[in-house]
Amino acid sequence: MKTAVSIPDPVFAKADRYARLVNKSRSQIFSEALREYLARHSPDEVTEAMDQALETIEEQRDSFVAKASERVLRQAEW
Structure with missing residues (x-):
């Protein structure tokens, strides 16, 4: 489709x-x-992209990293 738009020089x-x-x-x-x-x-589309990224991360989950992350999060002051 052709259209005309104004664009700064x-x-x-x-x-x-x-x-x-x-x-x-x-x-x-x-x-x-x-x-x-x-x-x-x-x-x-942003939500869909984030969901896809999280699915990829979840598929590649490393049990050591997951346990270490949980330990750090439990110790963190919220």
């Missing part, structure tokens, strides 16, 4: 230089930037 210039540097079109750069921004700021 310095931002446009940086995006243009970066696009040439990585051999991509400005449209690709702006699209990727917007996609990343939305992923970072969408609560559902």
Whole structure:
């Protein structure tokens, strides 16, 4: 979809230089930037990413580290 947006000149210039540097079109750069921004700021996507990270961590749980962590947490002053 084509659309028109206003972008400050310095931002446009940086995006243009970066696009040439990585051999991509400005449209690709702006699209990727917007996609990343939305992923970072969408609560559902942030929660989903955190859940996936925690699942990965849980799968790799080390019993020694878990016991040591519990010991440290019990001694910590809350």
